[in-house]
Amino acid sequence: MISRYPYSMRLLHWSMAALMVSMLCAGLLMVRSLEPWQLTLLNMHKSFGLVAALLIVVRTVNRLRLKLPTPSEPQNRYQSAVANTVHRLLYALMFLMPLTGLLMQYAAARPVDVFGAFRLPAAELTDIQQFAVFRELHGLLAVVFMGIIALHIAGACHHYLSARRR
């Protein structure tokens, strides 16, 4: 029986948490801004978005491979069901955000330049309807993602505080 999350999971949790929050902020800023840094931020968003896509695969494999800690205190069944659902949703969104981003760029025939090192292929003919689907999904899922993250953080804070009260 273990009482803490394994190191690899904690490392992935915190690096990806920082990455996801930065990606959301970058996304919201860059679709509005007309400033000269917009293009730089857009390119970073796409490059780090690819990193996020790779990390979530690693994280999922790691999660399936490792044993989770047993809760240190008796858990409220309702609470843990909510926490589990939130975690599943977070995983799903961490997959869907980069996926819709990449597909949107593919459909719009915009090759993604990854850190100036290499380029991802894109469609040679634009498909505007496919673009519309992935563009709107990317925007919509981002809003859902922010809501779920807020819920998750609120849950974590609640858990932390109630554990201290005991």
Added chain:
Amino acid sequence: MKKRLIAMLIVPLTVSLTALAQKVDKVTAQQFVDLQQGERVYAGFRRAHAKGICVTGEFVSNGRLAAFSRATIFKPGATPFTGRFSIAGNNPTAPDLKAPVRSLALSFVSSASQQWRLAMNTPPVTAVSDPHSFYQQLQALKAGPEAITAFFRAHPESADFLAWKARYQPTASFATEQYHSINAFYLVDESGQRRAVRWSFEPRANKPVTQAQHKDALHDELQQRLAQQTVVFDWVFTFAGAGDDENNPAKQWPDNRQRVVVGELEISAWQPQSSGHCHVINFDPLVLPDGIEPTRDPILRARSAAYAESYRRRAWERLTAGGEGAKND
């Protein structure tokens, strides 16, 4: 430990929110496109340069730019393109000859990962050198002649644009106009050296095949012309000289700058924009192949986000209306 980590998340968030808060007085991409689209929304159409016609053909490179840019399109040989002639404005049924600006946009696909979009206008320079002044210029244009006179009086940087406007004689054909990149870009050669350039497409044709005055005069002239002949432009690059500011699109470079003719653009066919492929392309000039890089010109840098906003709107309209309302008339 946990507190430090939480701080690591909160700090970038606060920084971004502060940055966002400072932006409120700056024009956003959404506000810009709102102004361009105006009161009446033409669903499915571009919010700017809404009226246009698709063209196809090929660019035949003579290889003279290959020493300056590693972009494959400049190696000797031909690359096909999809393009679009258009007139400025939000109205897809506007009268051709009333538009102050005419345009040519091109899309080259060298390979799945090397694509290039170009969007060019008839003036060689812009009237202003940043998107916020450009927004005010559009507001003044909408407000009427007095506002625009006042605007130019307050913007001495418009001198080169006004000088062009005074000598410019619109022709009766898309095929006899010059189209300019206006914004500068860098060519990047094999060794990584960068050189600032502007380019233009210069017509081989010198007279219109019809002298029509009606609403679709330019579109009809092009169709009649293409029924008889290929429309050819020379693609000419101009290199920045000492003292030329590549980040200022309002300033004309002197005439004596090095010019290189890099090949011919041969337009061989047209398609109505309702069915042609050009209608679904976002001619964002910041989609660039390896070998061409953007300058920090604030107007150029503002274009990507604005084009994306306009494209997002019309893409959604196309999806939900099944492409209806995307007809030219």
